[in-house]
Amino acid sequence: MKDRNYTHSIQIDINKCIGCSHCMRVCSTQAIRIVKGHALIQPERCIDCGECYRVCPQRAVYAKDDGLKSAEKSGYKIALVPSVFIGQFSSEYSATQVMDAIKQLGFDDVFEVEQAVDFIKEEYMKLKSDELQRPLISSFCPAVVRLIQVKYPSLTHNIIRLKAPHDIAAIYLRESKKNLVKVDSSIHIYYITPCAAKIVAALSPVGEDKSAIDSTINMTEVYNRISVILIGEKNSGKHKTAANMSPDSVQWSLSGTEKKYYAGRNLAIDGIENVIEFLEKLESGHIKDIDFLEMRACDQGCAGGILCPGNRFLTVERLEQRQKRLENLKSVNRGKVFNSLLDYSEKLHESSGVDPVYPRDGLLLDDDMEKALIKLQRINRLESYLPGFDCGACGAPSCRNLAEDIIKDKATISHCVFVQRIMEKNYKLSPDQAFTVIEKIWGKGRLDKLY
Structure with a gap:
């Protein structure tokens, strides 16, 4: 059995969030991604530990209560x-x-x-x-x-x-x-x-x-x-x-x-x-x-x-x-x-007793074990192609997490800025297409100050 109860107190105010990725880097379960210039919490992974709350410089992370x-x-x-x-x-x-x-x-x-x-x-x-x-x-x-x-x-x-x-x-x-x-x-x-x-x-x-x-x-x-x-x-x-x-x-x-x-x-x-x-x-x-x-x-x-x-x-x-x-x-x-x-x-x-505690499916790749193993092999293979720098520029905390997101259809390999350069060199991705990918992660206008 799996626990699919994803009620959470930790929330992100996207009106305050600037996508600095501080929260993404400290998250103990790799539950945070940067999407469209803002931090996004994956509810199946979040444990409400509050480490993101501690490090947010914008006070964009807050704990929702009844007050x-x-x-x-x-x-x-x-x-x-x-x-x-x-x-x-x-x-x-x-x-x-x-x-x-x-x-x-x-x-x-x-x-x-x-x-x-x-x-x-x-x-x-x-x-x-x-x-x-x-x-x-x-x-x-x-x-x-x-x-x-x-x-x-x-x-x-x-x-x-x-x-x-x-x-x-x-x-x-x-x-x-x-x-x-x-x-x-x-x-x-x-x-x-x-x-x-x-x-x-x-x-x-x-x-x-x-x-x-x-x-x-x-x-x-x-x-x-x-x-x-x-x-x-x-x-x-x-x-x-x-x-x-x-x-x-x-x-x-x-x-x-x-x-x-x-x-x-x-x-x-x-x-x-x-x-x-x-x-x-x-x-x-x-x-x-x-x-x-x-x-x-x-x-x-x-x-x-x-x-x-x-x-x-x-x-x-x-x-x-x-x-x-x-x-x-x-x-x-x-x-x-x-x-x-x-x-x-x-x-x-x-x-005073409680029912047995069951795993959550935060890291579950598939309900079918055979399919899950195949996906795990694909993740391992994908990770071997990624640079291993864990720079976070793709909007995921590590290369491993990017590989997982790709297998779950939440990202593409072009999210990696280093892979982008190789694809551009081999004429498989134009500079405009690469820039569009970056904007999907870090938001439109984020790099305008560089012009």
Whole structure:
């Protein structure tokens, strides 16, 4: 089976895009091409990692979300907030203070995602069966899950079939609040997200028919709004932090915490390039005897998410400080943590699993295996005729990608500027025809300044 769900958050505003190809060069799945002078995303390849967002000099790449305006609906509105959002603010503001400020934006309740981590830890204790395929790969980072679907399909069965904390938290909220909300009202859950991949995970989750989350809101938008509110409450002293989850849960989204809860040989890997390098070696059999892999597409985990407005190093430091405060509170409470979500553990266990994860057909050449192999041979042969410079002048990131596009009838061999020169020399292509090809890639009038 193949996953053909191509919902995406990452979008390109062609009115701002100048076709500079920065995004094309950094794309981890080679999903971007330059067509008619603008970047174009191939939806079957895109994993919403946001690397293109980071490098675009024109701010033409953006993450599409529902926005704060979506919270203007009637009903019982709950904001679902990750700990990494609280880490965007100076430690002089308590978590309770930040969450109360969010509530002032029009929400009826605010809940921290990481309260679901205590439940996740319990579920991990049950994942010790020798029947499970090793290494188990965390399902926490949706960009990594989609990366495996696109580039490493043989590893899809290694992904843990367990919902992410934001989904668990949303399910708990619907269950726990349903008796408190008026009959004529409805519950709406809004996830304040640090990255584009989590926006997609909420809209169109892998292995699930539907997410328990209704809408997503860009973290930066909320940060800007509540920063103004918090300035007026600075050092007010009226807010206290509650010990409502295990201290290290606040760092679950950072690199290195999750792996501690699975026995055996475990590794934590962050940064999309590092993840790709490791998965290449794992799939080829060069790395063996690993029990669990914690992988994050962003450097240092969600603290490096593209929608986080603050410095990731300061965010990590603040979460470490918050962990120490929670440890002190836990000591005061004689080692007890009052996490109400755990009261619903049995109910959550019934709905915490997901369906098997299947490969996406982003790199699929043909549904017919025999035809696919023939096309692969043609790609290899075509690539041998191309110069191998990977210059990007053809509008594809590499000669290999151009060969693939040619086989898929999305380009011709004349897209290569070096092949154009040979064709002109042999009178198989006129200068005017060559110029027309260049304009199809880089847009009309792009070279007028050279006259």
